[in-house]
Amino acid sequence: MDLLPSDDQQQIVDTIKDFLRNEAPVDRLREFGAIGNPDALLWPQLGELGFFALGLPDDRGGVGLSAAEEMLAFQQFGYHLVSPGIFGLVLGARIAAFAGEDALRDELLAGGIKVGLANSRGAAGAADEYHLFEAEEAAWVLLVSEEGAALYPRDAFSEIVRVNSTDSALVLERAKLSGAPRVAISAETDNIHDRALMLMGAYAVGVSEGARDLAVDYSKIREQFGKPIGAFQSIKHVCADMAIRSEAALCQASFAALVMDEGSPDTPFHATASKIVACETAVRNAADCIQVHGAFGFTAEANVHHYLKRAHVADMMWGSLREQRRRILTFPTPA
Amino acid sequence: MDLKFTAEDQKFREEAREWLNANVFKERRPHGGDEMREYDLAWQKCQYDGGWAGVSWPEEYGGMGLGLTRQLIWYEEYARANAPDNHLCFVGLNHGGPTIIAHGDADQKKEHLRSILSGEKIWCQGFSEPNAGSDLASLKTRAYVDGNELVITGSKIWTSHGHLSDMQELLVRTDPEAPKHKGISWVIFDMNTPGLELRPIEIMTAPNHTHFVQCFYDEARVPLKNVVGGLNNGWSVAMSTLGFERGTAQIKDQIRYAFLVEEMIARARERYGAAFLDGDEFGSRLAQLRADMAAARAMTYMVVSRAQHDVSPAMASLMRAMVGQVQQRVRRLAFDIIGADGLENPEDDDWVYFYLRTYATTIAAGTSQIQRNIIGERVLGLPRS
CATH class of the missing domain: 2.40.110.10 (Butyryl-CoA Dehydrogenase, subunit A, domain 2)
Structure with a gap:
């Protein structure tokens, strides 16, 4: 039993970290301008490095590693606020692989095309109404539900209307689902819904850690009353709380990934618990991060607001805290 | 990353489970006085006689000389068997004893260690x-x-x-x-x-x-x-072993608390009907606690994992701080679920007693404020206050 990454796993983490630190510093979102992000330009490189295929079995065209490596990768994607379009590629390739659509799978793994995400608008809309994230120039749109997951061509959606995105680093549209999926797999074929929740939990862990580090770094350099504000317990304890919550979320994300790799019947419970703990943490850490930055944290000149808004997107995707809390009470007591 | 225990670990787990199931004291632990002392010493002696006291203590003092992973397994099985917590033995087993093991001379070890394990001395x-x-x-x-x-x-x-x-x-x-x-x-x-x-x-x-x-x-x-x-x-002696209080022993509490949350869900269903799940405040709090208890357990696994990698013991403060808060939230909700019954404090109702008891969890062994100073300064590298 060991929840820490092995040397091989750490090497993967370090490679992704180095790549994203150089190619996708969070400053890119500010520099990019008003709406959207440049992340789709990274997809071919990330594809070439094999990062979309980590958790796919090698007999299905993947790297043949486990959910643990995928979890670690998505933690880093969250840390750098990489466009959630990356879920579309990784999960989309999984759908194609398990549906036997090898050509599509390889196209997705190479990162040459974009996959948007469709998410139910829940009580805010009718049953067939969705939000489309990062789908504007996407060939495909990913839809995940408890029953399974599917890739739809973009034109399976109608009445597509561009709306202002609260997370302005993402392109958001409203749409109605009126067509059929091109490729679909059921929950019996693969635990893709649990995997989606687990990976979104890992992503939210990264967002939480990013907000934590931003607050800690700032409180080391910002001085008031003649010393760094991090020397004051009022600030120090806020930072400590961010660290405590992040650690809890990371531990649960790791546990959830390992339980999934074991094929345990507790997989849905732990994946759901991971999404709950991590999304709650991401929103709270981002909020604390704004507070630690004071008035600067309230501006668009600081990067802080991106963490808050991305945390809310992560929470809303595939069922918000409210829905996940309902779901988790329906699972049997885990071992 | 790996959740698997070795075959030897599994064998150890099965043996521990079997022994615990056969030997665990079934009588309720008294809340105080000489009766409690007698109870705790008797249960400690029972574990010692069975060869199970001091899993990670050196063999020469009556322990089993095993590593942290086995200690974790023992505590997991201990909690699952609903074995009583002999709190009176806590300081000797987790603090005084380990300090003498780490810093004591041969005479001190000879004179004091065995009587802690064997249930003779509190x-x-x-x-x-x-x-x-x-x-x-x-x-x-x-x-x-x-x-x-x-x-x-x-x-x-x-x-x-x-x-x-x-x-x-x-x-x-x-x-x-x-x-x-x-x-x-x-x-x-x-x-x-x-x-x-x-x-x-x-x-x-x-x-x-x-x-x-x-x-x-x-x-x-x-x-x-x-x-x-x-x-x-004495300061460096005390500080070097303070970490023992912040380690694996807490896995017992976490498993117990996870069971308690399950019991609370059952009791809330019984009292308020299954519909309480939907949108009710209790349902939402129970759900969040169910998730948080899973995370607390994962954090304990991480503490054991980090210890194997020799990572700074200050990291264990993260787990301790989290667990203290969660335990308070669990007990507070348990108290809320029983409603007006909570205003009566009969000797035999643990839910009221333990609700009040949990106010200690963010004070004992370093207040949560001191824990946050440690985390801020030693984990995050913030300047000293």
Whole structure:
């Protein structure tokens, strides 16, 4: 039993970290301008490095590693606020692989095309109404539900209307689902819904850690009353709380990934618990991060607001805290 | 990353489970007094006689000499078997004993270790003073050397179960001229020593629940050979083993609390109907706690994992701080679920007693504020306050 990454796993983490630190510093979102992000330009490189295929079995065209490596990768994607379009590629390739659509799978793994995400608008809309994230120039749109997951061509959606995105680093549209999926797999074929929740939990862990580090770094350099504000317990304890919550979320994300790799019947419970703990943490850490930055944290000149808004997107995707809390009470007591 | 235990670990788990199922005390643990002492010692002796006391203690002192992973497994099985927590043995097993193992000389080890494991001696702690709580290093209880004895005068407070204890791990100031961290010694103190007076302190759980004592030392004499780790070296001795209190022993509590949340869900369903799940505040709080308890357990696994990799013990503060808060939330919700019944505090209702008890979880062994200082400074590298 060991929840820490092995040397091989750490090497993967370090490679992704180095790549994203150089190619996708969070400053890119500010520099990019008003709406959207440049992340789709990274997809071919990330594809070439094999990062979309980590958790796919090698007999299905993947790297043949486990959910643990995928979890670690998505933690880093969250840390750098990489466009959630990356879920579309990784999960989309999984759908194609398990549906036997090898050509599509390889196209997705190479990162040459974009996959948007469709998410139910829940009580805010009718049953067939969705939000489309990062789908504007996407060939495909990913839809995940408890029953399974599917890739739809973009034109399976109608009445597509561009709306202002609260997370302005993402392109958001409203749409109605009126067509059929091109490729679909059921929950019996693969635990893709649990995997989606687990990976979104890992992503939210990264967002939480990013907000934590931003607050800690700032409180080391910002001085008031003649010393760094991090020397004051009022600030120090806020930072400590961010660290405590992040650690809890990371531990649960790791546990959830390992339980999934074991094929345990507790997989849905732990994946759901991971999404709950991590999304709650991401929103709270981002909020604390704004507070630690004071008035600067309230501006668009600081990067802080991106963490808050991305945390809310992560929470809303595939069922918000409210829905996940309902779901988790329906699972049997885990071992 | 790996969740698997080795085949030997699994065998150990099965043996532990089998032994626990056959031997666990079924009678309810008394909440206080000599009955509680007798109960705790008897259960400790039972574990010792069965060969299960001190999983990670060296074999030469009656332990099993096994690693942290086995310790974790033992505690998991212990909690699953609903074995009683013999809190009176806690200081000896998790603090005093390990300190002597780490810093004691051969005679000290020979004299004191086995009687802790075998359920003969209860140890208590003499660290805090009326004016030295979070600022422990400012302690003033004085001890001077007279021939081959230490002569101790002063007062200690918040000594849990001091009135039921045989021995005490005691921090005293042996060099008042030295800087505050440098003049302290860690001493083995016999609670039958002349010159010691105890004042019982009732706690908030119910009238007549004595949990703490205040200790008054008036020229109490202790053999100099009872100093552990060298005269004036007590601060580093105490700090090096404080981590024992923040480690694997908490997995028991976490598993118990996870079970409790399941029981709360059942009791809430029974009392309020299945519909309470949907949108009710209780449903939402229970769900969040169910998720948080899973995370707390994962954090304990991480503490054991980090210890194997030799990562800074300060990281364990993250788990301790989280668990203290979650336990309070669980007990508060348990109290809320029973509704008006919570205003009655019968001797046999643990839900009220333990609700009140959990106010200690963010105070004992370093307040959550001190924990946050440690996390801020030693984990996050923030400047000292």
